[in-house]
Amino acid sequence: MTEERTIVPLLEPREGIPAVIADDAALTRVVEAFARGEGPVAVDAERASGYRYGNRAYLVQLRREGAGTALIDPISCPDLSSLDTALAEAEIVLHAASQDLPCLFEVGFSPRRLFDTELAGRLLGYERVGLGTMVETVLGLRLEKGHSAADWSTRPLPEDWLRYAALDVEVLVELRDSLHAELTESGKLEWAREEFAAVLGMPPAPPRSDPWRRTSGIHKVRNVRALAIVRELWTMRDRIARENDLAPGRVLPDSAIVAAALDVPRTRKALTEISAFTGRSARRHMSDWLNAVNRARALPDGQLPQPSTPGDGPPPANRWPDRDPAAAKRLAAARAVVTALAEEHHMPAENLLQPDVVRRLTWEPPEPVTDETVTERLRALGARAWQVSLTADPLATALSRLAG
Incomplete structure (x- = not known):
């Protein structure tokens, strides 16, 4: 009979809850302490997603051997470049x-060396890779995760939130050390290093040309006049949200925008009768x-938005059998190869080779198809060296x- 593992709850930080760093003098002392510390630095950030406009950090937590834990208020100390x-030179x-x-880049903190414990867990084949689950599975400790969705723009921050924040970095280095040992034993450490470097080297996402097209439920909107209503309402909501530092969904839900586009209310009374506007x-x-609705109704035809145009990638995979049956067969074969290799190496298929890379490779395969041409195409599509070495030949x- 297998003996059950005892899980120990993490209830208090080892040195207690540190005071929040909220002025330059205190920040200078933290910088000096962490510079004197040793080993990797555990870092976390709390945002106010769903409450405030954007995704800025409202608390930054750090822990390092010899320095202890620091909780920094990046609103009071917005420049962490020191x-x-x-x-x-430290591993973050x-x-x-x-x-x-x-959000760390925004406050001037840009790691040069990274260890991502979630990504390490994926490469090692852990089925659930949330921080709480990983800490419990790997270290036998239980983290309470009750405040992850809190409004971290609140000031002052409640003591139990600060306790939660400090505990999030309390054992992150210990988790890193255990996963590092597993990666080494499984021969995946170099793979992980390539993945970590790729995360750090990923360029910021460019601004979307038509961000309003991501309104949830927009697929229900069938004509261009209604699309214009979506665009005008989305733009108005974004302006109000930005000016008031509120998450757009707290100003007006997406469901309201889509409902107005479908109903085309002409009066204030008609607008108030749409339930999502209550x-x-x-x-x-x-x-x-x-x-906003009236502006969209009055636009001349030449200024109406057109249905979204396809991106630079292949069409959705479910359309391939009709658009290009041969490409659909190539995709199925490639997915089978990647799935089998992923199972062999105990990791999710999407970590062995990104699905977008598989789609692009099979939609427009190199000619002729050889080990060399597939290798070249995978590299051009951004596959890492370890991924290419495992997948190119099969x-x-x-x-x-x-093809034959």
Whole structure:
């Protein structure tokens, strides 16, 4: 009979809850302490997604051997470039780094060396890679995750939130050390290093040309006049949200924008009869919403938005059998190869080779299909060296069979 593992709850930071760093003098002391510390630096950031406009950090947590834990208020201390300089040579440990790096960049903190514990967990084949689950599975410790969706723009921050924030970095270095050992033992450490470098080297996403097209439910909108209503309402909402530092969804939900585009209300009364416009914030700006609808109704045909044009990539995979049956067969064969290799190496298929790379390779395969041409195409599509070494030859074999 297998003995059950005892899980120990993490209830308090080892040195207690540190005071929040909120002035330059205190920040200078933290920078000096962390510069004197040793080893990797655990870092986390708390945002106010769903409450405030944008994704800026409202708390930055750090922990390092010899320095302890620091909680920094980046609203009071918006420039962490001195900390960045002090830790330039240190390995920074983050969980799901791609989520936190953009808001850390905004405050001048740009890691040069990274260890991403979530990504390491994926490469090692862990089925669930949330921080709480990983800490429990790997270290036998339980983190309480009750405040992850809180409004971290709140000031002052409640003590139990600060405790939660400090505990998020309490054992992150220990988790890193255990995963590093597993990566080494499984022969995946170099793969992980390539992945970490790729995360750091990823350029910022360019601004979307038509961000309003991502309105949830826009697929229900069938004509260009209604699309114009979506565009005008989205633009008005974004302006109000930006001016008031509110998440757009708190000003007006996407469902309201789509409902108005479908109903085309002509009067304030008609607008108020749409259920999604009954929220307090929505009612406060009724004149703005009606003006936006009327602007869209009055636009000349030449200024109406057109249905979205295809991007530079292949069409959705579910359309391939009709558009190009041969490409659909290539995609199925390539997916089977990647899935089998992923199972062999105990990791998700999307980490072995990104789905977009597989689609682009099979939609427009190189001619002729050889090990060399597939290798070249994978590299051009951004596959890492370790991914190319594992997948190029078997993919070339599968695709050449279909070509023949």
